[in-house]
Amino acid sequence: EAGVVQSPRYKIIEKKQPVAFWCNPISGHNTLYWYLQNLGQGPELLIRYENEEAVDDSQLPKDRFSAERLKGVDSTLKIQPAELGDSAVYLCASSLGVTSGMADTQYFGPGTRLTVL
Amino acid sequence: AQTVTQSQPEMSVQEAETVTLSCTYDTSESNYYLFWYKQPPSRQMILVIRQEAYKQQNATENRFSVNFQKAAKSFSLKISDSQLGDTAMYFCAFMKSGGTYKYIFGTGTRLKVLA
Known part of the structure; x- marks a missing residue:
């Protein structure tokens, strides 16, 4: 079974770029999470989706x-500008969903390392 | 608010030896989950072990086991027969049950297994 897939793995951009x-x-x-991980720190939740609905974006x-x-499957996270x-690692994770009884365990992707110059 | 503390930023252990990573947490909740995740240098986080707070029995997964002390709010990870592939960052995480599905992570412990 394929794991969580993320792309790109690395991205270098100039500041103010999207x-x-x-x-x-x-x-x-059904549940998808985006996390931000700064160097030497644990991940911090940015947003959680249940299917296509953002249920925690605080x-x-x-x-x-x-x-x-869209359509409750793939997700895109954008920064502009x-x-x-x-500059950090952006991690995506997923779990079975709140109705499964196994919503607690999250599976992580490899992350995207963003460098802003 | 819940907090998770990992007081050991770095640790090292000789191959085949045993090492224990500490984790303490603060919560007023009675039902919750605790996790240990491993993040090797390649960066993908992998679940090592999970513990449900209502279970008194400590979780075990092969060479990995936990010492869960609910009253002390302590959740340490013991790695037996350490292998070079165990070299990684280890994160302790807390999630309260009942709807938020939000992990609170500690700052991690960098473990190096020495040949």
Whole structure:
């Protein structure tokens, strides 16, 4: 079974430029998460989707960050415009979903390392 | 608000030896889940072990086991017969049950297994 897929793995951009990250969750996983991981820190949740609905986006900086999960499968996280402080690893994770009884266990993708110059 | 503390930024262990990574947490919840995740240098986080707070029995997965002390709010990970492939960052995570499905991670412990 394929795991969580993310692309690109690495991205280098100039500040003020836009950038987008893509995530494909494990097949059948209804819940999708985007995390931000700064160097030497644990991941911090940005947004959680249940199917196509964003049910927790309280930590998403909405002035420059946006996300979507059309059709409740793949998801895209966008930053526009990027700032120097956005340099970090962006992780995507998925889990079976709240009705499964196994919603607690999250499976992570390899992440996208963003460098803003 | 819940917090997770990993007080050991770095640790090392000789191959085949045993090492214990510590994790403490603060919560007023009675039902929750605890996890240990491993993040090798390639960066993909892998679930090592999970524990449900209502279960008194400590979880075990092959060479990995936990010492869960609910009253002390402690959740340590023991790695037996350490292997070079165990070299990684290890993160402890907390999630309360009942709807948020939000992990609270510690800052991690960098473990190096020495040949």
